[in-house]
Amino acid sequence: MQNIFPEKKLGFGLMRLPLLDVTDDKTIDVEQVKTMVDMFLEKGFTYFDTAWMYHSFQSENAIKEALVDRIPRDKYTLATKLHSNFIQTKEDRDKVFNEQLRKTGVDYFDYYLIHDIEVDSIQKYEDLEAFQWLAEKKRQGLVKHMGFSFHATADLLDEILTRHPEVEFVQLQINYLDWESEKVQSRKNYEVCVKHNKPVIVMEPVKGGTLAKVPEQAEKMLKNMDANLSVPSWAIRFVASLPNVKMVLSGMSNIEQMRDNLSYMEDFKPLTDLEITTVHAVGEVINSGITIPCTGCSYCTPGCPMNIQIPKYFSLYNKDQRDGADHAANKAEYQKIHETSGLASECVACGQCEGICPQKLPIIENLKLVAAALE
Numbered sequence: 001m002q003n004i005f006p007e008k009k010l011g012f013g014l015m016r017l018p019l020l021d022v023t024d025d026k027t028i029d030v031e032q033v034k035t036m037v038d039m040f041l042e043k044g045f046t047y048f049d050t051a052w053m054y055h056s057f058q059s060e061n062a063i064k065e066a067l068v069d070r071i072p073r074d075k076y077t078l079a080t081k082l083h084s085n086f087i088q089t090k091e092d093r094d095k096v097f098n099e100q101l102r103k104t105g106v107d108y109f110d111y112y113l114i115h116d117i118e119v120d121s122i123q124k125y126e127d128l129e130a131f132q133w134l135a136e137k138k139r140q141g142l143v144k145h146m147g148f149s150f151h152a153t154a155d156l157l158d159e160i161l162t163r164h165p166e167v168e169f170v171q172l173q174i175n176y177l178d179w180e181s182e183k184v185q186s187r188k189n190y191e192v193c194v195k196h197n198k199p200v201i202v203m204e205p206v207k208g209g210t211l212a213k214v215p216e217q218a219e220k221m222l223k224n225m226d227a228n229l230s231v232p233s234w235a236i237r238f239v240a241s242l243p244n245v246k247m248v249l250s251g252m253s254n255i256e257q258m259r260d261n262l263s264y265m266e267d268f269k270p271l272t273d274l275e276i277t278t279v280h281a282v283g284e285v286i287n288s289g290i291t292i293p294c295t296g297c298s299y300c301t302p303g304c305p306m307n308i309q310i311p312k313y314f315s316l317y318n319k320d321q322r323d324g325a326d327h328a329a330n331k332a333e334y335q336k337i338h339e340t341s342g343l344a345s346e347c348v349a350c351g352q353c354e355g356i357c358p359q360k361l362p363i364i365e366n367l368k369l370v371a372a373a374l375e
């Protein structure tokens, strides 16, 4: 298989960028992103991954300022995506694409993905001939490589790759917590890509931060392997060690996270068999204690009629459930989030969020748990 990706396997995911105002994800701290971009490029990494809807549609603008306007085009590669929620007609495909070219300031994309294929969106993509449209963009030189990101079962992935051999790569949610999950099917989906000889890009290697801050027992197990390595380093290196994984996206949110990621990915060393076994054991420990497995992607929030900051509440709830949690402080933090968000108990059960959640979480029921614990 010819490698269509940069040699260094770490990609800069542009979905969780640093913010000037932590309550407003449109307020990207572009100056800090510029510093991070420079650090990243300096160490020889070149892959940047954005999407139409990231940061409430501001991520593509931010990368224009932080990267495209400052760095020669042949020094980096840029990926973006087309999501079914924003296209109703065939004409909409071009409207979004042309606007993406304008927002990012490039005249071609190195990688372009049909975004978030799942059971409910695949038919729409087929009806709107998204694959054929993307192949045409590639023929025109506006896209160098075509792929899709995927959030469903291995059976469906197998069907799609059989129907669309023109696809060059697949982006999958893989991490050591979801490896054997029946819902996410990390391992099974990975194996389908191997069968079809398609390289894999990994998203959510740290599961939205869940694997950056793990319960005490799990942290001890990781620190016993190497006290100098950070907790998230094991999650990133675990997926990067899979032979068919050619790129690992990390949504770095500040300079410190960037520095940490670069430190072990600059001269990447795959995990040993013993380390892999230990990491799986750590996954079991964490899985037994997780309450709401939200990755914090924020896909669910823009359409909420009650402006409920769902992932912030879920993250706080999970923190509150851990051993030794400071319940009073968490309740105070809840009220702080509420200053710019509807209450969990104000959910009107419209279902918008559940329709779009890639993790298929029962958000309405989970918000009731949040309200019971923290209001």
Ligand code: SF4
Binding pocket: 303, 304, 305, 306, 307, 308, 310, 346, 347, 348, 349, 350, 351, 352, 353, 354, 363, 364, 367
């Ligand atoms: S179900 Fe509740 S949380 Fe979800 S979008 Fe509707 S009001 Fe918001």
Ligand code: SF4
Binding pocket: 293, 294, 295, 296, 297, 298, 299, 300, 301, 310, 311, 314, 356, 357, 358, 359, 360, 361, 363
């Ligand atoms: S609830 Fe689902 S859509 Fe919303 S942030 Fe969490 S994982 Fe993403």
